[in-house]
Amino acid sequence: MSATTQNVRSDDTPLPSQPTVPAVLPELRPSWWETGVRARADAGMLGVFTELPGLIRKAVRVAWRADRVRTSMVAVATLGSGVLAAFGLLATQRVLIELFAGGPTPDRVRAALPALILLAAAAAIRGTLGMAVGYALNGLTPRVHVAVERELFEHTTAVDLKAFDDDGFAEGMERATRGTEAAVELVQNTMNLFAGVVSLLAVIIAVITIHPLLLLALLVATVPTGYAALRAGHVRFQSYLASSTRRRRQWVLQTLMADRVSAAELRSYGLRRFLLGLYDRVMGAQIAVELAVAQRVTTTTSVGASIGGIALTGVYALLGFLLLDGQIPLAAAATCVIAVQAAQRALALLTFQVDRVYASGQFFNEYIRFLVAAAEHLPPPADERPVPEPLRELAVHAVTLQYPDRDRPAVDQVTLTVRAGETIALVGENGSGKSTLAAMISGLREPGSGTIEWNGRPYPEWDTAGLRAHIGVALQEHHKWPFSAATNIAMGDVDATADPERIEAAARRAAAHEMIEELPHGYDTLLDRTFKEGQDLSGGQWQRITAARAFLRDAPLLIMDEPSSALDPRAEDALFQALRDRQGRHTTILITHRLANITHANRIFVMDHGALIESGTHRELMAVDGVYAQLFTLQAAGYRAA
Numbered sequence: 001m002s003a004t005t006q007n008v009r010s011d012d013t014p015l016p017s018q019p020t021v022p023a024v025l026p027e028l029r030p031s032w033w034e035t036g037v038r039a040r041a042d043a044g045m046l047g048v049f050t051e052l053p054g055l056i057r058k059a060v061r062v063a064w065r066a067d068r069v070r071t072s073m074v075a076v077a078t079l080g081s082g083v084l085a086a087f088g089l090l091a092t093q094r095v096l097i098e099l100f101a102g103g104p105t106p107d108r109v110r111a112a113l114p115a116l117i118l119l120a121a122a123a124a125i126r127g128t129l130g131m132a133v134g135y136a137l138n139g140l141t142p143r144v145h146v147a148v149e150r151e152l153f154e155h156t157t158a159v160d161l162k163a164f165d166d167d168g169f170a171e172g173m174e175r176a177t178r179g180t181e182a183a184v185e186l187v188q189n190t191m192n193l194f195a196g197v198v199s200l201l202a203v204i205i206a207v208i209t210i211h212p213l214l215l216l217a218l219l220v221a222t223v224p225t226g227y228a229a230l231r232a233g234h235v236r237f238q239s240y241l242a243s244s245t246r247r248r249r250q251w252v253l254q255t256l257m258a259d260r261v262s263a264a265e266l267r268s269y270g271l272r273r274f275l276l277g278l279y280d281r282v283m284g285a286q287i288a289v290e291l292a293v294a295q296r297v298t299t300t301t302s303v304g305a306s307i308g309g310i311a312l313t314g315v316y317a318l319l320g321f322l323l324l325d326g327q328i329p330l331a332a333a334a335t336c337v338i339a340v341q342a343a344q345r346a347l348a349l350l351t352f353q354v355d356r357v358y359a360s361g362q363f364f365n366e367y368i369r370f371l372v373a374a375a376e377h378l379p380p381p382a383d384e385r386p387v388p389e390p391l392r393e394l395a396v397h398a399v400t401l402q403y404p405d406r407d408r409p410a411v412d413q414v415t416l417t418v419r420a421g422e423t424i425a426l427v428g429e430n431g432s433g434k435s436t437l438a439a440m441i442s443g444l445r446e447p448g449s450g451t452i453e454w455n456g457r458p459y460p461e462w463d464t465a466g467l468r469a470h471i472g473v474a475l476q477e478h479h480k481w482p483f484s485a486a487t488n489i490a491m492g493d494v495d496a497t498a499d500p501e502r503i504e505a506a507a508r509r510a511a512a513h514e515m516i517e518e519l520p521h522g523y524d525t526l527l528d529r530t531f532k533e534g535q536d537l538s539g540g541q542w543q544r545i546t547a548a549r550a551f552l553r554d555a556p557l558l559i560m561d562e563p564s565s566a567l568d569p570r571a572e573d574a575l576f577q578a579l580r581d582r583q584g585r586h587t588t589i590l591i592t593h594r595l596a597n598i599t600h601a602n603r604i605f606v607m608d609h610g611a612l613i614e615s616g617t618h619r620e621l622m623a624v625d626g627v628y629a630q631l632f633t634l635q636a637a638g639y640r641a642a
């Protein structure tokens with residue numbers, strides 16, 4: 001932006017030159033939560049009606065799976081309500097026939113009384129059925145939500161870790177979470193749509209029963225009105241979209257002008273006028289867009305209302321003609337007027353629900369799309385694979401793994417063997433592939449090529465859960481679970497009962513015990529500030545908890561990826577002492593940049609750009625004077641200099 005403009009302060013002091021800004025902000029990335037509104041704003045009438053049957057089928061299927069009894073109750077009660085609506089119209093006609101007949105008024109009222117009683121009974125039963133639908137829906141919708149959400153979580157927790165390397169997968173998962181709420185809306189909207197269709201059909205059937213010619217009047221009253229209502233719905237969604245775009249742009253500007261983070265730079269660079277100018281321009285353009293859409297909404301709804309009025313006039317004219325021509329009796333014409341009003345109410349409900357089914361269906365489609373995508377990443381169903389014995393030997397043969405969108409492998413043809421009781425270390429510069437190799441050894445990732453064997457058998461031939469149970473892992477990027485300190489540690493062996501002594505022993509080995517004791521509620525302290533009295537921990541404290549979790553399992557194979565990067569010297573010493581205690585008893589794979597901590601390792605493997613370039617004991621590698629010796633000497637020099 002090279003051009004500049006002169007701005008003047010309110011006190012007329014010239015402001016320094018300000019860069020010009022575009023009239024509007026660049027186009028916003030489509031937001032997932034606008035999916036349904038955007039789709040309906042873009043879809044034509046044909047598109048909506050083509051897709052609608054499929055969406056309705058999905059809604060019925062999901063409701064049926066969640067709760068058959070309540071789904072059936074809603075369907076039956078809605079149908080019953082429709083039958084009673086038709087019956088009510090016929091009873092109304094009977095009442096009118098009796099009232100319009102000749103003779104004294106008391107006689108006419110008496111004659112109309114049975115039909116009136118039937119009419120009142122039909123209305124009362126309809127009310128009860130309406131209540132039954134309400135209760136059934138109240139019970140059905142939370143069950144639908146739980147069923148779809150659980151199915152989503154069943155997938156998200158089972159898919160291979162590899163799936164998360166794909167950005168599209170993570171985005172699809174976010175959209176799918178919105179789709180679980182949309183499932184509830186879709187079911188509700190579909191049921192309402194069904195109610196609208198049933199009411200309309202009831203009126204049509206009643207009208208045909210009264211006199212087939214009246215169907216013509218009904219069509220005149222409903223078809224143009226229905227069309228106008230659907231057009232108006234389409235434009236209304238365009239209006240939602242426009243106002244949602246304005247709100248999102250406002251939000252962007254708000255974070256620039258009314259946020260703590262930007263406050264200091266805003267002042268130090270004197271950006272106030274610049275940003276206010278940007279606000280005026282962006283909002284000016286945005287309001288113009290919104291106004292144009294609002295005008296279209298007004299025009300369309302007004303045209304719709306006029307069409308409704310003209311249609312109604314047409315109905316009256318037609319009824320008048322049929323009456324004068326002697327084609328229909330007066331009572332039938334009067335009932336038809338009532339029927340037309342009922343039909344228009346049903347139509348309004350129906351067209352509104354068509355829009356809503358379509359919009360909520362788009363979100364639900366996202367959910368279904370995600371489940372289909374996730375199914376491709378699910379592990380094969382558990383068959384009768386053997387559960388491995390504790391480790392005797394782990395053999396990695398020519399293992400390679402290349403991440404998607406990367407032009408070189410993260411791990412390249414690595415071969416190594418680890419025997420039970422050994423402590424081995426993986427070292428190398430950042431990005432050399434240590435964590436990736438560890439992820440494959442821990443069974444979290446599958447190699448692209450090559451094999452990893454546990455006691456002479458490739459990983460895929462062992463029962464996956466059984467294999468993982470023998471491996472404890474402390475990841476470099478550990479998760480801060482929002483539970484108590486005790487639970488955070490106990491999660492290292494979630495299938496075992498939480499034994500306080502075992503938890504404390506694990507915490508002691510990770511130098512976490514004293515630190516936990518000092519927390520306000522000791523081991524019961526919640527480690528998440530979202531909760532009342534929840535606490536947050538420092539990076540090093542969290543690292544101790546993570547190490548304690550890994551120690552709790554006391555697995556035959558323990559993999560620790562950078563377990564001490566945030567630890568203070570005392571905690572680090574305690575941790576490595578605990579790791580040394582495992583030597584000879586259990587197997588440990590250690591990844592660390594603190595080379596002084598691995599001099600005791602049985603073997604050290606040095607990685608560079610994914611390949612294994614050196615291996616041996618500390619002494620052997622120092623004698624070779626290769627990369628390891630250089631790195632070690634460099635680090636040691638730092639301490640010596642001090």
Ligand SMILES: Nc1ncnc2c1ncn2[C@@H]1O[C@H](COP(=O)(O)OP(=O)(O)OP(=O)(O)O)[C@@H](O)[C@H]1O
Nearest residue numbers: 165403404406410429430431432433434435436437
């Ligand atoms: N999920 C991923 N998707 C794509 N590339 C990845 C992913 N994880 C790691 N990489 C890349 O793979 C290479 C090896 O990464 P890795 O984390 O295994 O290295 P490392 O030796 O453990 O590094 P550090 O010492 O920094 O922890 C790096 O180039 C890294 O950028």
